[in-house]
Structures are given as structure tokens and as C-alpha cells.
Amino acid sequence: MNAEPGFAPNVLAAECPSRQVLKHLTSQWGVLVLLALQEGTLRFSALRRRVGGVSERMLAQTLQVLEGDGLIRRTAHQVVPPHVDYALTPLGQEAALRVAALTGWIEENLPAFLGTRT
Amino acid sequence: MNAEPGFAPNVLAAECPSRQVLKHLTSQWGVLVLLALQEGTLRFSALRRRVGGVSERMLAQTLQVLEGDGLIRRTAHQVVPPHVDYALTPLGQEAALRVAALTGWIEENLPAFLGTRT
DNA sequence: CGGGATACTTACCAAAATGTAGGCACTTCC
């Protein structure tokens, strides 16, 4: 399909916009949120409980960034006790796959890492 | 082999040591260094030129962290104009594969990301 | 012999990331 960028995206180039996306995706909490949402839609406080150690502030901020990149979809139900849920978009699901591949590999090889440190 | 951890590594848990490894691997410069070294051994200044926008300070720091995690191997040749090269260890190569899968996907889908932002 | 390259380190400083604490508006549960 078309795709005539005039330039090839390259993360090794400082000016490439892909750098920003990379930064968002690989941010401390970005990775974990993607991972948590891979299992299904979650609401704010459930997400907060799922992702160990995240503060409300950082969770809210991270969610906004990821939503801005089109990776997650935020749905607010106008009911009295606020009810909002977050889910991955198709794009987000693809991203989550790659992220999960990385984190899964880390978990599997954790002994190897712990071993290198005496 | 054996593998009776007594606990399952889980990045979603705040106390899990895998969190540290994840942080190193997904750090701004960590990702890019892994990527750059995937193509082959490089020496310090070549690496610096390869990774756009990195400062000497951050490159040196990043290399030390990744070396500490056993992802890269540093080899210093004791010659008068200093000559040091950096290469991926087998563990580092596996990590680089996953990281490259993520960055490659980002580069391919960059138009989709740029599109979400009006 | 001055300038540049090599591979760093250290000191100093600015900027970004992140945590803490409190507020808001309203409901339900006890």
C-alpha cells in the first residue's frame, strides 16, 4: 500500500519521530500498563491495583500519553460513582504483543540475569 | 533444568527483580545501544556516532549498566590510543532480538501513529 | 609542535520523571 515516506523511519536517528513513540512505549509505566491491559479491559483503580507500585498520578499521566498515541481507548460512563474503563486499541494490541515478548523473555531468563551479578 | 524458583518472576509486581532488568533494557539509551550493537561489534566513538543524540556521559553510563547485566561485553585493548570495543553477549543478542522486533514494528507503523495525532 | 582523535571520568547544573498529600463531587454501606 502506497507508503512513499520520502524518508525511512529510523530510531537511531535523533530527529526521527519514532523516537517519541519509542519513549512512550518503553516508559517505565507504559510497558506495564500495556501488559496489564493485554489480559482485558480494566478500570482505573483495578489497573492501579494490577500494576504494582504505580501512583495515581503516574497512572493517569501514562494513560493519557498512551491514549494520545492511539494505543489505548478510554471510555467514561456518565454514572454517579465515576466509572471509566481502559482497553487496548488494535494498534495497542500489536504493541502489547511485542512488549509482552520482551517482558516474558526477561521473566524466563531472570535466573541468568541474577547469575551475572555474582 | 531444576528451575524451582519458589516464586514466579512477574514484572507487574513491584518487588520483582525483573523490574530492574526491564528498566535497564527499556531505558532510552539502552534500547538504542542494543539495537546498534546488533549489527556487530563497535567501539566507543563509533557507537556514539551510530546512536543519534547520545552524549559521552550517557553512553558510558548505559554501557556500564548493560555490561553489569551481562548483556554486552567490553574488551579493552591496551594500546596507546585507547581502543575498546563493545559486543553483545549471547544473552544480549536474544534481548536485542526482542527489542528490534519492537522498534522495527514502530518504524513500520509510524504512519499510523502520526495519523492518530490529527 | 599544535590540533585532533581515542575512551573515558568527574564536577556542576538543568530538566524531566515521579512520589506525597490534599481536594472535588457524589454514592453506598454501616
Place this chain on the structure above:
DNA sequence: GGAAGTGCCTACATTTTGGTAAGTATCCCG
């Protein structure tokens, strides 16, 4: 009525990250 839960936001403080500049020792190039 009072406490807790919901989904945030804002202000303030601290921690981490990252940049700049300079120093080090030695060699090669012109």
C-alpha cells in the same frame, strides 16, 4: 452521619536523568 470508594487534578518536593565542559595520557598528522 461518617467512612470509604471512584477517577481524577493540582501543588509541592524529591529523585533520576541527562547535558556541558573540562581533565587525562598518548599518538598521529601536517
